Amino acid sequence: MPSTSEYTPVTKKSIYSWVFYKNTHLQLLVVGIILVTVALRLIPLEMSKRIINEAVGMRDLHRLYLYCGIYIVSVVLASVLKMVINLLQNFIGERTLKVLRERLYAHALSLPLNFYRKTSPGQVISYMITEMIPVANFIGSAVAVPAVSLLTFLAYFIYLFYLNPYLSLMAVAIYTAEVFVIPPIQKKFNKANRERIDNTQKVSGIIGEAISGVHEVHSNASIPLERNRYRRALQKLYRSTLVMNAYKYGIKFSNNFFQSLGPFSLLLIGGYLTIKGRFDLGALFAFQAAYDKLYQPWKDLMEFWQIYIDSSVRYKQVMDAFDIEPDHELEAKGRAPYHLDGDISVRHLTYAVGSNIKLLDDVSLEIGEGEHVALVGFSGSGKSTLALCIAQLYKYTGGSVRIGGHEVAELSKQDMAHNLGMVAQHPFIFNGTVWDNLMYSCDALTLQGGGCARNGRPPTLDKVIEVAQQVGLFLDVLSFGLRSTIEPDEYPDLAKAIIHARHEFKAEHGQDLANDIEIYTHDSYVYYGSVAANIITGAPLKDNYNAAPLHEWPLFKDFLVRQELMNPLVELGTTLTRRVVDIFSSIGDVPEELYKESPIRQEDFEQYKSIADHLERGLKPTEEEVALLLKLALNCIPGVHKLGSISDELARMIVEARTPFRKMMQERDPLAFAFLDEDEYMRGRSIQDNIVFGRVKPDSAGAEERINQGIMQLLIMEGVLEQVVEMGFHFEVGSMGDRLSGGQRQKIALARIFLKTPHIVILDEATAALDNASQKRVQSVITRKWKGINTVVAVIHRLDMLVHYDRVAVLKAGKIIEQGTYEQLIDKKGALYELVYGKQ
């Protein structure tokens, strides 16, 4: 949020303004340090002159030590100061980058929705992240680099002049000559380079085309034809590459030439002058050294110029892209946010986009406080647009919308947040927990100086649970909670209650839910568990067993060999590898979604691909590869991974290996594993698995709901329901809520608004993704809780809900074509009648 001193929008600021923005004193400091540094840089030159002339020339050891001492101190000091300059420069750049990104982000978020119809998220990300980096680089170095370079150049030049004016002018002349010679060659090089790139593309194109159409090539036996085509293109590429490289070496040569031309003329003329006694040896030496050093600042300055050009272009591009004003004020300035009455008056409302396409055309609608009004019409008729105009998300282009007598266009976003809430047609769920998402509106309101509960505190768990029940989210949250795993040592009481519930569950539901569950028993194979889990039938208690992967554990491998399981498992791993690689290689970019169906994880795929490749070529797998194949087999869950299958024979052998494994472990390390036991908590498994003592079959329709219903009753009796539900609220929904179903996302959006209970509620097909029963329940809550108190404007897609509304407005092509009570409109046999009963 901009503070008073920062009223210029970020997009209107020039790139230069950032150089001194809150950085003035730092930049001055930088200049100060630079002056000292440059002065320090001259000292070594002078010292070397004196060492040769006064110390070496006079054979004065004392002076030699003194001058060398000064020399080294000044060199070290200059380097230290140079580092300080670099650090400061970096600090200024990065700090400004942070401010820039922050302000740009806030500005970007405040831009109207329409802006984002044309600008993709990727674009905004690249503007804010990559494009800003060179800009920050420039801002950091805007003072330091030119100052250092110019001053250094100048200082050396003055020093040269002081040593010998003629020689110094000659030195500058050489640099000037360089400026005239090199750029033309550079230009030619660039042209040749472009040609080469073109030719490379042509060659690539020919290869790509021929490979794609290789069947055509074969059927025409046209290999010679294709070869000729290819050869011609290759020939061009070959020539252009040669030419380009010739220019490249030309530039190198000129650079070197001028580099050595300097010292050469210096030695010639300087040597001549020295022999003639008009110049001393020390000065010649110092001159030579200073001349060399002129090059660096010169080069730095050239590079800086490039950075400047590049970053100012980028800066302008980014700022131009964002140079739009937000449609509405963000904050109520100089007053508390309004408390608006709930009546809405829409008069002659028009919303036009593009070349005067009227999405809403002269719409008028009066809504009284506490009234519930439904908007209906075909899709595309403008219902959402009207809702968005009332909610201030679109800035209408004509007419007026007043809420509680205030024109919506003139209210601030803060006013709207305090009085109005909306469930969008496609609600957005953010990465985070279910709880975070439920609190989203409340948290935002709290930051704006409001709050959801009366005392300004966040809603209580009880309140949230109540709302979850109202929107039908409760069972979903419960099932999230049941899917979580707990450490029994951390929650001893809960673990105990769960084991108790397990016995109850078996007694009560063991019979009727038998088809829905795969029960864990000691003598049958569990198809919804991994092969490894089927052998071990337990969870490691000690960390060292947790950390060591089974397939690398010698004891376990020996065990498999003894049980004659090693070969069949490696074979299983081989089959899996072959099949997965076969399928995944046929698609270019394997979507993440598919990896869920495969026992091979995404990061391991390349490894297994190369194994499959070796196997394909008939190579014997190496020891390492065998270990990986075994790993794959151990992780295979036939009930989940469709490509894996365990033959009955293998399943029997695995089941038979359980007892020996237990025996072996109990002899070696009795406390290493917690084995399957009906009276013990199963570690590493979900609460649900623990209660049903097995796995709910995912291929049994409705199994999860039936079981969770049963479990819920038991949890209530155990008194731990609330605790499990609370865990469910901490379920991570994934990026954009992709671990939730469409219905769950919509329920969360509804729950958000129920928690906030704003004075005015806008619902845009807010129950469209829910099943029939949930829709009815939510609608009845809306009617019961809010009728007569909170104003509701709802876009309704299910016409049987209309009876709950005081009034119905029918939209068609951006106009309200009829409005009135449901009965009135039905009796009228007009547009609504047609919508409900169809054309007669």
Next chain:
Amino acid sequence: MSSFTENNSQLCCEHDRIMDILRSIPHFSELQVDSLKVMALVCNHMNYQPGANVFGAGDIDNKAYYIVEGTAEVIRATDQGEVVVGAFAQGAFIGALALLSDVKRLFFLRAKTPLKCLIIPRKKLSQTLGQSGNGFQVFLKSIAASIVAWEEVQLRSGTSIKSSPGGAGVSLL
């Protein structure tokens, strides 16, 4: 009870079984085997107990169904109660339109006997097939073709055109 105990050949797995089914569905006959293999990965079997709904009237659906075992009834809810308007048996492929876009179901599809379906989900399908060349295009084409083919059969068998939506053929939609 699990379907995995039927294994006899070592090579056979769930994926092969699904592949066999998909290849038997005419809608997918033009798809390349590679695409089918990917598709088989995202399809799932589901078991329904008698009386359970596969989908309900009013549901917004995005999946198609193939009946592997059992029979299912098509039911229309009217003001007078539920009316059975049809039935599907093993081998029926139902609801392909939902693979083009979300479709509002107008009927209940309910298991009459223990029912096993193969579920073909659009979302995952478009995510995976969309990436592999023109797999999805072929698939769209075949669905359009199957609608036309369906009506052709109806016309040849003499079904009255008057009962079609809008008073004309469904292929004219």
